[in-house]
Amino acid sequence: MQWPQHSSELIGREPEMGALADSYQLAGESKPQAVIISGEAGLGKTRLVQEFQHGLPHEARVLVGQCVDLGPLATPYAPIVAILRALAADIGVAALMELAGPGGDALALLLPEAGVAGRPGPSPNRVLEAVSTVFEKASVSRPLVVVVEDLHWADDSTLAILRFILRAFNGGRFLLAMTYRSDDLHRGHPLKAFLAEAERGRYVKAVALARLDRGQVRQLMEAATEDAVDFEFVENVFARSDGIPFFVEELLGLGDCAAPGDLPSSLKDLLLARYERLEEPVQYFLRVLAAGGVSVRHSQAELAFDHPQEEFEASARAAQRARLIDVDGECYSFRHALVREAIHADLLPGERTRFHTRYAQALEAAGAIHRDAAEIAFHWDAANDVEKTFASSLAAMAQARANFAYSTAAKMGERALELWDRVIDPSVVAGIPQYRLMARTAAAHSLAGDGERSLAVIRLAAADPSATGTDRARLLAAQARYLGFNAKPGSDALLLEAIELTPPGSDDILRASLLNSLAARYMLEARLQQAVETSTAALSLSSSSGNAAEQSIAANLRGVSRINAGDIAGGRSDLEAAERLAQGDTQALLRFRVNYSDILNLLGLYSESIQVAEAGIVKARERGEERTSGAILSSNAVDPLFARGDWAGAQALLDRNLSLSPPSSFHAYLLRSRIWSTLWGGDVPGAEALFRQWQPLLRALAGVEMQSRLHLATLGAELAWAGGRLDAAWQEACFLLDPEFLPLPGYDLPLLAVAARVLAARRRAGARIDDDAGRLRAVLDRDSFWPTHPAWQALFDAELGGPGLDGGELAAWHRAGTFSAVLPAHLGPYIAWRTGQAEFASGRRSEAAATLSAAVEGAEGLGALLSARLARNFAAQAGLSLDGPKQRHGGDGLTERERQVLALVAGGLSNRQIGEQLFISAKTASVHVSAIMRKLGVSSRIEAAARALSGQPGKK
Template sequence: MQSSQAGSHMIGREEELRALTDAYGLAVQSKPQAVVVAGEAGLGKTRLLREFLNGISGTARILSGQCVDLGPLATPYAPITAVLRDLAGETGLAGLLDLAGPGRDALSLLLPEAGMPEPGNSTANLVLEAVSTVLERAAEGRPTVVVVEDLHWADESTLAVLSFILRAFNGGQFLLVMSYRTDDVHRGHPLRAFLAEVERGRFAKNIQLGRLNREQVRQQLEAITAAPADYELVENVLSRSDGIPFFVEELAGLGACASTTELPSSLRDLLLARYERMDEPVQYFLRVIAAGGTCVPHALAEHAFDQVEDGFEASARLAQQANLITIDGDSYTFRHALLREAIHSDLLPGERTRFHTRYAQALENQDPARRDTAAIAYHWDAANVPDKTFKASIDAMGEAWRSFAYTTSARMGERALELWDSVSEPEQMAGMPRYRLMGRTAGAHNLAGDGERSLAVIRLAVRDPAATGPERARLLAAQATYLGINAKPGSEPLLREALELVPPGVDEKLRARLLNWLAARLMLSGRLEEAVAEASEALELATAIGNAEERSVAANLRGVSRIGSGDIAGGREDVEAAEHLAEGHGQALLRFRVNYSDALNLLGLYDESIEVAEAGIERARQLGVARTSGAILSSNAVDPLFARGDWARASALLERNLQLSPPSSFHGYLIRSKIWLTLWGGDVAGAEGLFRRWESLLRELAAVEMQSRLHFAALRAELAWAGGELDRAWEEVLFVLGPDFRPLPGYDLPLLALAARVLAARRRAGTQPAMAQPAGDDESRLRAVLARDSFWPTHAAWAALFDAELGGRLGTGDDPAAWHRSEGLAAALPAHLRHYIGLRAGEAELAAGRRMEAAAALRAAVDGAEALGARLVAGLGRDFAARAGLSLDGPRHRPNTDELTEREHQVLALVADGLTNRQIGERLFISAKTASVHVSAIMRKLGASSRTEAAACLLARK
C-alpha cells in the first residue's frame, strides 16, 4: 500500500513491474492483454499497481473498480459499475451510451442514472455484451487500462463479466489488470472456477508476488527510516514479518523495535498496535468506518457516526495523519483491508448492531435510483435484525434478477428462505408464498448455471402442499425444464402431470406453453409423431388466444418434427410461418433460426442453412448481441460450413464459439464438432483425448436427445474405426438395430453409411460380426433401416455410399462402378466424404487391376483432402499408395472429367423441361445457387452456350 512511510522506492518488485509494463506495451499495439496479480495479504499488490499506473498515467485512460467485502450478500457488478462511472466521467453519460450502441438498455441496468430500459425491450443476457462492447470501443482510439482489485470478494456476476471480456475481446488498445488475495481463496471459493478458466484458456498472464528476502527487508527498513538498519533489527523484523512488506512497514512504524520483546506477539496485535495508540475518539471513528467497509463514502460514514460532528472531522484528520486511512475522492479508505478486518472484528456486540443499523438506514434513505439493496441486506444482517434482513433480501433478490445478476439473486432468495420461519408474517412481507419464493430462487440458480442447486430447490417447492393447480403446474414445468437443461431424464412425466393440473379453459396461455415444452421434449427424444400432435394442439390453442409467441414456437416445433417424419414440404411451410410469428419476440426468433438452420443442414441444403444462420448472426450484430445470442447461431453455421467444404471458416467459428462458453447443450454440440474436426484433420490420438475429456457431457446429452444419441454412436464408432478397433466400432453402429433406436433420417443416414464402412472393414479383416446372425443378416437388417429413410432428399447419395461400401463379389467395397456411382451423387454429402469416396474408388480400381486409374483417383483424393484439411483421408491415401507401389506424382487430374454425374443428368433433364434454377432447386431439394452451379458445369462439359443448346444436347444423346 502507498503510505507516508513506504518511501518513494518500491522494494523487490522490479520484475513484476516490468511484466506489467510489457503487457501494456503489447496492448498499445492493439493486442489486448490481461494480467492477474496474485499474492498473500500485505505483499504489496496495490502498491505495485499504483506504481505501474503512475508510470502510464500520462498516456493511458485508467478505469478502476474495487470489489467490496460484503460476504455472500455482495452487491452485484459493483466494480464494473465503478469502471463504467469512471468512463462516464470522461466521456459524459451520453458518450458512454453511444459507445454501448444497441446495448444501452442493458447498460442502464448497471447505471440507473442512464434511465430505465425502453418498455418491451428484452435485455436478457445483454449485460456481458454491453460492457464488453463499451470497453472495446473506448479502447479503439486511446490505450485503456481497466483495474479490478480484490477479486476474492467479487460476486459471480462480476466474474461473469470479466470472464466474458477475457474470452470475447477482439481488438483495441486494451489492458485488463486484476488482483486477488491468495490466502482468502479457499477450497470451493467461487473465484477458483474463474481462475481455472483463465489459466486453462491462457487468457491472462499471471504475476505471483512473493515475500521479501533478508536483503529486501533491510532495503525497505532503510527506505522507511532513512537510516542504516543493523543486523539485529533486520533479523527481528524479518522473523516477525515473514517478509511481508505491509508487516515490515507496520513494525517499522512502531518505533523502537530493536528487540523481540518489544514486538507485538500476534498478527492481530500487530494490526491493532498503531490503532490502539490513538485517542479514543479516533478509535471510535475508525470502528464506525470499519463497519462501513474498506472504502466508505463520507455521507454514509457521517450518518453512521453518532457522536459530536466536530469530533468526526477531527478524528478523520488524525486517522489520516497517522496513516491508518487515506482519502479517496469523497470516501475514506483503510490503508490495508487487513487493518479494517482487525478493527471490525474488535467491535463490541452493541457497537456492531448500532453501526450497521445506521448504515442500513442511511442506505435506505438514498435516492431510490441508486439505492444498493444488497448492501442494505448485508448491514441489516450484520446488525442481526431478521425482519429487516428478510425484507431487504427480497428486494435485493428482485433487483439482482432484473440486472441478470442471477447468482446474487439466488443467494438473496436462499437468505430469505433461511429467515422465513424467524420473521412475522413472511408471506405478506415477501409478497408471495414460500413455494413461489423457492421457485424463483431455483430459477435464479438455473440461470446462474448451478443446475444441481436449481433442481434441489425446485423439488422442495414442488413438495410444498400449498402449491396446487396452475401454481403447482408451473413448478413441475420448471423442474422438467431444469432436468432437460442439465441433460437429466424425467421431464416428460412432469410435463404430463402439469398438463393434468391445467385442463382446457383454466389457463390457456400456460397450457399452450406446457404443450410446447412437451412437444420439444418429444421431438428431442425422437418421438416425432407425438411431438407433431402436441405441437398442433399448442398451435391451435395459441391461435385461439392470440398469443403470437407461443404460436411461433408451436409452428416451429411442429414443422421440424414434420420434416423428420417425412412431410418435408409441410414442415418447411410450418417453420417458415414460425419466422413471421416470431417478429418482436426475441427468444422465439432465435429458436426459429436455430431449428430451421439445423433442419436445412440435415436436408443437405448447406447453402440455405448457412444463409439462415448468417441472417440471424447479422440481426444479432444489429441488436448488439453478436457475442451472446449470435454465438448460438454461429454454432449452427459450423456443421453446414464443414459439410460445404469451408473448413477454414468453420474452424474459426468453432474456436470462437467455444471461447464464449455457450449454454451446456450448445457447448456439447460444439465439442462434438471439435472432436470430429480433430479426427478427420488427422490427429486420431488428439481426438481420442478430447473425447475422453468431454465424454460425460456428451453421454448426458445422448441420454435425453435421440439426435445426440445417434451422433454419440457415430463419433465413438468413427474414433474406433480410425484407431483400428473394428469390434468396438461395430458395437457402436449396431445402435441402429437396437430397441432404443428411433429413426431421424438426417442423423441416422450417416450412421448407416458408417455401419456399412465398418462391416466392410470387418469382412476384409476376416472378423465375424459380434452378433449371432450371419453377416448377411446384419446387412439385410441395415438395408431395411436404410429403406425406411427413402423419402429423405439426401437418401440417394447416402444409399449409393452404403452400396459402394458393401459392393463387389465379397461385399467388401471392391466394385469400382459402385464407387463411381457414389461419386456422381457425392455433392449432397459432406465435403470430406467426397474425397473419402475418391480414395475408396482408387482402392477398388486397383483391386480390378487398373493401376493407372487407381493412381489418378488416389492422387485426386489426396490433393482434394489436403486442400480441404481432411488429413486423415490424405494420410490413408498415401499409405495405401505406398503399400500398392503407386506413384502419386503424376498429372493432377481425374479421368473422364467431361462425363456428366448422375446429379447433373437429373439437372439437365429438368433444364430440358424448361425449369428455372429456383424450380430445379425446389424439385431436387437443393438451393437455387447449387442448381446454378450444376447448370454451369453441365454447359461447360457439353460445350453449350445456352440452356436451350444444353437441352438440345440431351435430345441428341437420346
C-alpha cells in the same frame, strides 16, 4: 526517535513491474492483454499497480474498480459500476452510452443515472456484451488500463463480465489488470475456477508476488528510514514480518521498537498497534468506519457516526495523519484491508449492532442511484435484525435479478428462505407464498448455471401441498424445463401432469405453452406422431387465444416433426407459417431459425442453412444472447459449413463459441463438432482424448435426445473405426438395430453409411455380417423419402459392394463419386481413396495412382487430413507413386492433373462438375483452369477447349 512510515521506493518488484510494462506495450500494439497479480495479504499488490500507473504515459486512461467485502452476498458488479462511473465522469454519460451502442439499455441497468428508457430482454449476456463493447471502443482512441482490485471478494456477476472480456475481446489498446489475495482462496472458492480458466488464455499473464528476502527487507528499511540499520534490527524485523512489506512498514511506523522485546507478539497486535496508540475519539471513528467496509462514502460514514459531529472531521484527519486511512475523492479508505478486518473483529456486540444498523439506515436513505440493496441486506444481517434482513434480502433479490446478477439473486433468495420461519407473516412481507419464492430462487439458480441446485429447490417447491391448480402446473413445468437443461430424464411425466392441472378454459395461454413444451420433448425424443398431435393441439389453442408467439412455436415444432416423419411439403408449409407468426417476437423468431437452419442442413441445403443460421447469430448477438441462442445457431452453422467445404469458417466459428462457455447442452453440440473435425483433420489421438474427456456430457444429452444419441453413435463409431477397434465401432453403430432406436432420417443416413463402412471392414477381417447388413438395409429403405437418400444409398452400396460385402466393387464407388456434391465435403476425398483402392484391386495401377493423388489433393485442400493419410498409406503399401504431377515434355508446361482438367473443360463441364469428377473442390478446379489458360496463352475456356480438341494445346 520517530521513523518515516512509508518507503518512496518499490523494493524487490523489478521483474513484476517489467511484466506489466511489457503487457502495456503489447496492448499499445492493439493486442489486448490481461495480467493477474496474486500474493498474500500485505505483499504490495495494490502498491505495485499504483506504481505502474504512475509510470504510464499521459495518454493512457486508467480506471480502477474495487471489489467489496460483503462475504458470500457481495454486491453485484460493484467494481464494474465504479469503473463505468469513472469513465462517465471523464467523457460524459452521453458519450459512454454512445460507446455502448445498442447495448445502452443493458448498460443502464448498472448506471441508473443514464436514464435510458426501456428494458432489455431477460439475458445477462446483454450486460456482458455492453461492458465489453464500451471497453473495446474506449480503447481505440487512447490506451485503456482497467484495474480490478481484490478479486477474492468478487461476486459471480463481476467474474462473468471479466471472463467474457478475456474471451471475447477482439481489438483496441486495452490492458486488464486484476489482483487477488492468494491466501484467501480456500477449497471451493469461486475464484479458483475463474483463475484456472483465465490463466490458460492466450493473452493472460500471471504475476505472483513473493515475500521479500532478508536483503530486500534491509533495502526497504533503509529506504524508509533514510539511514543505515544495524544487523540485529534487520533480523528482528525480518523475523516478525516474515518478509511481508506491509508488516515491515507497520513495524517501522511504530517508531520505538528497535529492540526485540518491543515488537508486537502477534499479527493482530501488529495490525492494531497504530490504532491503539490513537486517542479514543479517533479509535471510535475508525470502529464506525470499519463497520462500513474497506472504502466508505463520506455521506454514509457521517450518518453512521453517532457521536457529536465536531469529532468526525478531527478524528478523520487524525486517522489520516496516522496513515491508517486515505481520503480518495468522496470516500475514506483503509490503507490496508487487514487493518480494517482487525478493527472490525475487535468491535463489541453492541457496537456491531449499532453501527451496522446506522449504515443500513444510511443506505436506505440514499438516493436511488446509490441505493445498494445487497449492501443493505448485509448490514441488517450483521445487525441481527431478522425482519429487516428478510425484507431487504427480498429487495436485493429483485434488484439483482433485474440486473441479471442471477447468482446474487439466488443467494438472496436462499437467505430469505432460511429466515422464512423466523419472520412474522412472511408471506405478507414477501407478497407471495413460500413455494413461489422457492420457484424464483430455483429460476435464479438455473440462470446462474447451477443446475443441480435449481432442481433441488424447484422439487421442494413442487412438494408444497399448498401449491395447487395452475400454480402447481407452473412449478412442474419449471421442474421439467430444468431437467431438460441438465440433460436429465423425466420431463414428459411432469408436463403431462401439468397439462392435466390446466384443463381447457382454466388458463389457455399457459396450457398452450405446456403443450408446446411437451411437443418439443416428443420431437427431441423422435416420438414424431405424438409431437405432431401435441403441437397441433397447441396451435389450435394459441390461435383461439390470439397468442402469435405460441402459434409460431407450435407451427415450428409441428413443421420439423412432420418433415422428419415424411411429410416434407406439409412441414415446410408449417415452417413458413412459423416464420410469419414470429415477426415482432425476437425469441420466437430465434427459435424458428434454430429449427429451420437445422432441418435445411439435414435436407442437404447447406448454403440455405448457413444463411438462416447466420441471420439468427447476428440477432442473438444484438440481444446479448450469443452464449445461448447464438451458441446453438452457431452449432447449426458449423455443420453445414463443414459439409459445404468451408472448414476454415467452421473452425473459426467453433473456436469463438467454445471460448464463450455456453450452457451444457449447447456446449455438447459444439464439442461434438470439435471432436469430429479433430478426427477428420487427422489427429486421431487428440480426438479420442477429447471424446474421453467429454463423453459423460455427450452421453447424458444422448439419454434425453434421439438426435444426440444418433450423433453420438456416429461419432463413437468413426473414432473406433479410425483407431482400428472394429468391434467397438460396431457396438456404437449397431444402435440402428436397437429396439430403442427411433428414426430421424437426416441423422440416420450418415450413421447408416458409417455402419456399412464398419461392417465391411469387419468382413475383410473375417467376420460374418450377412444378417446385420440385411437389417441395416431395411432401415435404409425406410428412409427412402428423404431427399438426400439416393446419395447416402450410393455410399452405403459402395461400402458393402461386391459379392463378399467387403466394399470391393469399383462400379459402386464410381457411382458414389457422382454424389460428391450432395454428400458432406469430407466424403469426396474419402470416396476417392476407396475408389483408388478398388481400381488397384482391379489391376488399374495408373488410374489408382491418379485417383489416390486426387484424394490427397482434395483432402489437403479441405483440411480433412485423415483421408489424405489413408490414401498416402495405401499408395505406399501398393507401391504407387504419389510424388506429385509430372510435367509433360511437349513444351506446353501443363501437368498431368491440368491435362485431366483440360479434357473435362473440353467436354463442357463447369468447375463444380470438374471438381465432382476429380474429387476436388470447385475452387481448386477454378485454380487449375486459370493456370491452364495462362500457360496456353488463351483468354477463355472456349479457346482452351478448342486447343484441346485440336490435339495441339501448346500451339499458338
